[in-house]
Amino acid sequence: MKKVMVGMSGGIDSSVTAYMLKKQGYEVEGVYLKLHNRTDGYHESNIKHIQNVTNFLGIKYHVLDIADDFTKEVYDYFVNSYLEGTTPNPCVKCNRQIKFGKMLEFAKEHKASYLATGHYAKTDGEFIYEAEDKSKDQSYFLSQVEKEALPYMMFPMSNYKKEDIVKLGEKLDNVYKKIAQKNESQEICFVDTVYTDVVKRHANIDIPGKVLDEKGNEIGTHKGYMHYTIGKRRGFRVHGAQEPHFVKSLNPKNNTIVVGKKESLEVNSVEANNLNMYIDTTNFKCGVKLRYRSVLLPCEVTIKNDIAHIKLDKSAFGVAAGQLAVFYLDEKVIGSGWITKTSK
Numbered sequence: 232m233k234k235v236m237v238g239m240s241g242g243i244d245s246s247v248t249a250y251m252l253k254k255q256g257y258e259v260e261g262v263y264l265k266l267h268n269r270t271d272g273y274h275e276s277n278i279k280h281i282q283n284v285t286n287f288l289g290i291k292y293h294v295l296d297i298a299d300d301f302t303k304e305v306y307d308y309f310v311n312s313y314l315e316g317t318t319p320n321p322c323v324k325c326n327r328q329i330k331f332g333k334m335l336e337f338a339k340e341h342k343a344s345y346l347a348t349g350h351y352a353k354t355d356g357e358f359i360y361e362a363e364d365k366s367k368d369q370s371y372f373l374s375q376v377e378k379e380a381l382p383y384m385m386f387p388m389s390n391y392k393k394e395d396i397v398k399l400g401e402k403l404d405n406v407y408k409k410i411a412q413k414n415e416s417q418e419i420c421f422v423d424t425v426y427t428d429v430v431k432r433h434a435n436i437d438i439p440g441k442v443l444d445e446k447g448n449e450i451g452t453h454k455g456y457m458h459y460t461i462g463k464r465r466g467f468r469v470h471g472a473q474e475p476h477f478v479k480s481l482n483p484k485n486n487t488i489v490v491g492k493k494e495s496l497e498v499n500s501v502e503a504n505n506l507n508m509y510i511d512t513t514n515f516k517c518g519v520k521l522r523y524r525s526v527l528l529p530c531e532v533t534i535k536n537d538i539a540h541i542k543l544d545k546s547a548f549g550v551a552a553g554q555l556a557v558f559y560l561d562e563k564v565i566g567s568g569w570i571t572k573t574s575k
């Protein structure tokens with residue numbers, strides 16, 4: 232009987248994942264990652280749910296304290312990105328370094344043949360694909376996971392809709408019912424409210440500065456550059472503006488932000504580095520997502536010296552350095568890279 236380690240968060244998706252795999256005849260064990268140094272009962276409450284589920288299923292579970300790695304690889308990167316004026320994507324880092332890095336190592340150490348999670352995505356061991364439930368699809372966030380990890384990954388949610396998983400859970404047992412009726416977890420696990428609440432624990436984000444136009448003229452004021460991301464159109468003042476202005480770039484060095492009218496945010500080419508490619512081709516046509524929940528933008532990609540040069544067929548707006556460019560052939564993820572530069 233093959234062993235599967237299931238990453239269990241105490242939420243409904245991973246709890247149903249464990250049930251499904253047990254039913255399919257695998258030897259199942261669960262692992263809960265303590266990602267944060269929280270002392271407010273957060274871990275205890277999650278672990279209680281996991282205890283109930285694993286008791287019900289008659290399986291073992293482990294708790295792995297990984298808070299130091301998480302702080303270094305994910306949390307610090309998140310805060311530093313805002314300090315540097317870029318827009319981070321912590322879930323992408325977490326999936327690569329923590330869930331399919333450290334948690335996969337743990338699964339292998341425990342002689343598991345696979346690591347399963349409740350992510351909404353598909354994999355055939357060679358590639359990652361969009362999930363059946365497009366509204367929940369997480370393939371974008373998984374696209375930096377190393378190619379070597381793919382043969383170990385299992386996503387039992389791949390063909391289900393979230394609502395079906397909730398219904399299934401509610402029918403299974405009271406233990407599951409309680410979990411299904413919990414609030415859905417927030418988008419970023421360590422951001423309870425808005426990102427600025429996290430960043431302000433580490434820096435003074437409220438230092439007002441100048442708003443500049445594209446020629447460098449002072450045209451208004453803002454409340455601190457870390458309050459803004461590329462494409463944002465509110466929260467700053469432009470003297471005498473008739474038309475809406477959008478944030479075009481952030482300059483942490485002199486605490487200025489550059490704004491422009493919508494057309495000036497038009498981008499036709501994008502550069503990305505730290506590539507993670509699942510194919511070997513260095514010149515290809517594909518669809519690209521330049522942020523989560525964007526539609527696929529047709530483009531041509533040329534990779535030179537480990538940098539992807541992305542030429543968009545049609546312009547895109549509000550593309551932010553620090554976000555991930557994910558390359559797709561229809562539903563198949565063929566690689567991704569971190570956006571460093573954009574131009575018209």
Ligand SMILES: Nc1ncnc2c1ncn2[C@@H]1O[C@H](COP(=O)(O)OP(=O)(O)OP(=O)(O)O)[C@@H](O)[C@H]1O
Pocket residue numbers: 237238239240241242243244245246262263264265266330347348349350416
């Ligand atoms: N602290 C954790 N420990 C172990 N595995 C985790 C943890 N957090 C998330 N995972 C795994 O990663 C998957 C995706 O996490 P994410 O936070 O995106 O999901 P979710 O929709 O909240 O899932 P769930 O309903 O299982 O909580 C989870 O389903 C679970 O398998």
